[in-house]
Amino acid sequence: MDNIGVFLQIVFWGLYAGCIYILLATGLNLIFGVMKVVNFAHGEFLMLGAYITATIFLLSGINPYLIILLSMLALIGIGAFVERLCFRPILGTGKLNEIFLSIGLIYIIQNGAAIVWGDAYQSIKSPYDGITVPVGSLAVPFDYILIMVLTAVILCGLYLFLKKTTIGMQMQATSQNRKGAMLVGINVERIDVISFGLGCALAAAAGTLWVVSGQVFNPYMGSIPAVKAFAIIILGGLGSIPGAIIGGLLMGLAENGAAYLLGGIWKDAISFVILIVVLVVRPTGLFGEKEE
Amino acid sequence: MQYERDHLVKYGSIALLGVALVLPFLTDNMFIINLLVLMLISIIFASAWNLLAYSGQGSLGHAAFLGIGAYASTLIAAKSGISPLFSVFIGAAVAAFIGILIGLTCVRLKEWFLAMVTFGFAIIVQTLTVSVLAPLSGGWDGIASARLVSASVPGYQIIEYFLVLAITIASVAGIWYLMKSRIGLAFLAIRENELEARAAGIDPVRYRLLAFALSAYLAGVAGALQIHHIGYLTPESTALIIRSGRSRMSCSAALARSPARSLALLCSPSSGKGSRQPE
Numbered sequence: 091m092d093n094i095g096v097f098l099q100i101v102f103w104g105l106y107a108g109c110i111y112i113l114l115a116t117g118l119n120l121i122f123g124v125m126k127v128v129n130f131a132h133g134e135f136l137m138l139g140a141y142i143t144a145t146i147f148l149l150s151g152i153n154p155y156l157i158i159l160l161s162m163l164a165l166i167g168i169g170a171f172v173e174r175l176c177f178r179p180i181l182g183t184g185k186l187n188e189i190f191l192s193i194g195l196i197y198i199i200q201n202g203a204a205i206v207w208g209d210a211y212q213s214i215k216s217p218y219d220g221i222t223v224p225v226g227s228l229a230v231p232f233d234y235i236l237i238m239v240l241t242a243v244i245l246c247g248l249y250l251f252l253k254k255t256t257i258g259m260q261m262q263a264t265s266q267n268r269k270g271a272m273l274v275g276i277n278v279e280r281i282d283v284i285s286f287g288l289g290c291a292l293a294a295a296a297g298t299l300w301v302v303s304g305q306v307f308n309p310y311m312g313s314i315p316a317v318k319a320f321a322i323i324i325l326g327g328l329g330s331i332p333g334a335i336i337g338g339l340l341m342g343l344a345e346n347g348a349a350y351l352l353g354g355i356w357k358d359a360i361s362f363v364i365l366i367v368v369l370v371v372r373p374t375g376l377f378g379e380k381e382e
Numbered sequence: 383m384q385y386e387r388d389h390l391v392k393y394g395s396i397a398l399l400g401v402a403l404v405l406p407f408l409t410d411n412m413f414i415i416n417l418l419v420l421m422l423i424s425i426i427f428a429s430a431w432n433l434l435a436y437s438g439q440g441s442l443g444h445a446a447f448l449g450i451g452a453y454a455s456t457l458i459a460a461k462s463g464i465s466p467l468f469s470v471f472i473g474a475a476v477a478a479f480i481g482i483l484i485g486l487t488c489v490r491l492k493e494w495f496l497a498m499v500t501f502g503f504a505i506i507v508q509t510l511t512v513s514v515l516a517p518l519s520g521g522w523d524g525i526a527s528a529r530l531v532s533a534s535v536p537g538y539q540i541i542e543y544f545l546v547l548a549i550t551i552a553s554v555a556g557i558w559y560l561m562k563s564r565i566g567l568a569f570l571a572i573r574e575n576e577l578e579a580r581a582a583g584i585d586p587v588r589y590r591l592l593a594f595a596l597s598a599y600l601a602g603v604a605g606a607l608q609i610h611h612i613g614y615l616t617p618e619s620t621a622l623i624i625r626s627g628r629s630r631m632s633c634s635a636a637l638a639r640s641p642a643r644s645l646a647l648l649c650s651p652s653s654g655k656g657s658r659q660p661e
Contacts, residue, residue, distance in 0.1 A: 128494065317501070324498045352513075359509035362502025366487060369499055373490040 095227045100346050102225075106234050106303065108342025109241040110296045114319040115326070115334040116248065117292030123265040123329040124285040127177060127188050131195035132293055132319060133312025138199065139165050139294025140301045140311065141207055144214050153217055155236060158298040162291040169290025170283045177286065178279065196313070203309035211306040219304065237299045244295055245335065248288075252331075261285055265329065318361060325365050327378025336376060340364065402547055406540050415539050416611075422543075422550040423608045429557055430600035436561065437593035438573030439488070443500035444601050446507040451477040451602025452609035453511065453519055456527040459610075466528045466610045467545070474602030481598025485591045524616030527609045546607055553600055560596075569593055 118132045143161045147154045176195065180187040218236065222229035252258040263271040264281045272278055296315075301307055322341055326333020341361045348360035368376060406415055431444050455473025459466045484503055488496050511519050519525065530545060531538040560566050568589045571579035576586050609615045 320494075321498055321502065324495055328494065355509055355513050359502075359506045362499075362505050365502050366499050366506075369491055369495055370487050373492075373495065375495070 096350070098226055098228045100350050101343065102228070102230055102234055104343035104346040105238055105339070106342070107345060108339040109237055110299055110315065111318060111322055111342055112335050112338030113241060113244065113292045113296035113299070114315055115322040115338050116245070116331055117289035117296075118316075118319050119323045119326075119329060119331055119334045120261075120285050120292070121289040122323065123331075124261055125177070125181065125282050127181070128192070128320070129177075129286075129289070130189065130192035130316065130320075131199060132289070133314070133316025134196055134199035134203075135165055135169065135290040135293035135312070136297040136300070136315060137203060137307070137309060137312040138168065139290075139297030140307045141203060141297075141309075142294070143298040144212065144301050144307070145207070147214055154214070154298065154302045155240065158240070158295055161294045161298050165290040165294035166287035169287035172290075173283050173286035178282065181282070200309050200312075207309065209309050211308045213304055213306045214301055216302045216304060231303075233303050237303060240295075240299065244292070248292070248331075257281070257284060314358070321361055321365050323375075325368055325375055327375030330375070330377035333375060333377035399551070406543050412539055415543055419539075419543050419546050419611055420608070422546045423604050423611070425550050426553050426607070427601055427604040429554055430597045430604060433557055433560075433600065434593050434597035436566070436573065437569040437590055438576075439590060439593065440493070440497055441500040441597075442497045443484075443502070443504035443507075444597070446500075446504035447477045447481055447598040447601035448605030448608070449507060449511070450480055450598075451605035452527075452615055454602070455606035456525060456609060456615055457518060459528045460525070466530050466606075470530075470603060470606040470610065473606045474599045477602025477605070478595045478599035481594045481601075482591055484598075485594030488594070489587050489590055520616075522616065524614060527613055527615045529613055530607065530610040542611060546611070549603065549607065553603070557600075565589070565592065 114132065114136055117135075118129060121127060121129050121132075139161045142164050143154055143157045146152065146157045146160060172195070176191055177188070180191055216233050218232045221232040223232055223235055224230075250258075252262060260271070260276045260281050261284065263274070263276060264278050264285075268278055271281075297307075297312075300311075318341060322337040323330075323334050325340070326335075326337035341364065344360050344364055345357050348356040352360070372378070402418075405418065409415070427444070427448060430447075431441065434441055434444075451470075451474045453473075454476035455466065455469045458464060458472050459469040462469075464472070484500065488499055491499055512522050529538070529542075531541045535541065561569070568579070568584045571582065571584055572586050572589055579586060
């Protein structure tokens with residue numbers, strides 16, 4: 091009985107971590123799919139989202155689960171601004187420019203946030219703090235369940251947006267063939283701005299879900315999740331959104347399982363063990379397209 | 383133009399070499415000597431990374447080879463009593479062996495996939511060092527490492543400087559000759575177009591593994607030299623290198639594509655020097 095309780099506990103932690111990874115990795119994947127740019131500063135947008143939510147919550151006391159919308163809207167704006175100002179001029183000038191630019195953005199955003207908010211660890215209390223829902227022998231915090239539901243809602247919304255709206259279809263076309271998209275009259279630069287903003291909004295959602303669960307945050311919180319998100323989209327296959335979802339869940343579960351079974355030190359290493367094993371078998375990732 | 387540039391590189395290298403030979407006699411400030419030794423070690427490390435990049439493989443986990451070389455050399459020197467002067471090369475051989483194993487898992491991978499696997503590999507090595515291998519490696523606390531030249535020898539820092547300088551010149555010259563040879567041409571061919579290289583009778587897998595082994599060996603030499611120079615080894619010194627190493631590697635990668643390749647090899651570590659200071 092106790093064993094099942096522990097197992098369920100690990101599964102719930104894993105699902106919760108997986109949700110944050112999925113949102114972050116999906117955003118990163120969206121940007122890569124359309125612009126073919128890897129944004130190393132993606133974790134910093136998660137951090138901005140987290141701080142915006144926390145600041146609005148502390149100032150107004152509105153339910154933080156509602157602030158997620160404001161935070162995402164703010165990050166759409168910031169993302170579009172960053173894309174227009176930084177990424178568009180260097181698009182297509184070589185991978186190294188993109189890498190250096192996004193590494194530079196990491197420092198600018200981190201230090202900017204440290205100036206505005208200070209670099210101490212902070213945390214906020216969700217209004218549902220302490221409320222639990224019994225699942226089997228386990229009392230799951232209501233926040234965790236809400237986070238999973240919200241993630242599912244956001245992903246469904248994204249799916250509908252990509253499949254049903256004109257802009258979504260234009261984004262798909264651009265990611266499949268940029269020149270072809272240009273030829274049929276799609277304004278690919280506008281699509282770039284939109285997908286970058288949307289990717290950042292997903293990161294903001296991840297950041298919001300991070301803070302409402304009561305986890306601590308500081309301006310440097312984003313770097314490790316960003317590397318993990320990158321590992322996840324490699325695992326799932328670059329540009330594949332189902333790959334990012336499966337990969338995110340897999341990593342979240344594996345990390346928490348490993349932390350329990352092997353000790354906390356293995357938390358980071360295990361995701362890369364999985365990554366290497368998967369890539370040895372399938373060099374283009376789980377859902378990647380076959381090359382050659 | 384090409385001729386003039388070659389001349390520039392040639393005379394520039396000779397001038398730099400002359401400066402490097404004379405410099406220790408112009409100053410008795412040991413801080414500067416130590417800094418110069420660290421710079422030379424960075425040259426070896428950046429050249430090692432560059433060698434792998436020549437074969438079209440960009441690694442984000444090269445710090446792991448640095449760490450493996452450092453730990454292997456330290457342990458071999460401590461357990462068997464061999465002088466660190468020789469254990470450096472044995473330790474680097476261990477790094478090369480592990481480099482081949484990693485290379486084997488990476489032969490089918492490209493670009494981001496390769497970068498992420500090598501990065502993950504560095505994380506895994508660090509985790510193993512502080513958990514499973516802790517009885518050997520001293521865990522997070524680290525272990526003391528024998529000095530390259532015993533501190534009881536008078537002027538040991540100057541001797542160390544010239545030893546490291548000799549190894550640096552040997553590595554850079556070795557790479558230079560390698561790049562001029564058939565092997566170097568094969569690396570370039572694979573980097574430019576693997577399919578055409580295969581059509582020309584080059585076995586990409588063999589050459590990629592060779593590049594991995596050589597690069598890991600040199601990185602191992604750099605790591606072992608550095609740790610025998612500093613005298614103490616902790617996983618954090620490798621972790622730090624992972625981080626600062628990334629920017630330094632990117633520098634050398636950026637410069638590898640610029641025309642003045644040999645000069646770039648000499649310049650790239652000095653641009654990474656800033657990030658090394660906190661050590």
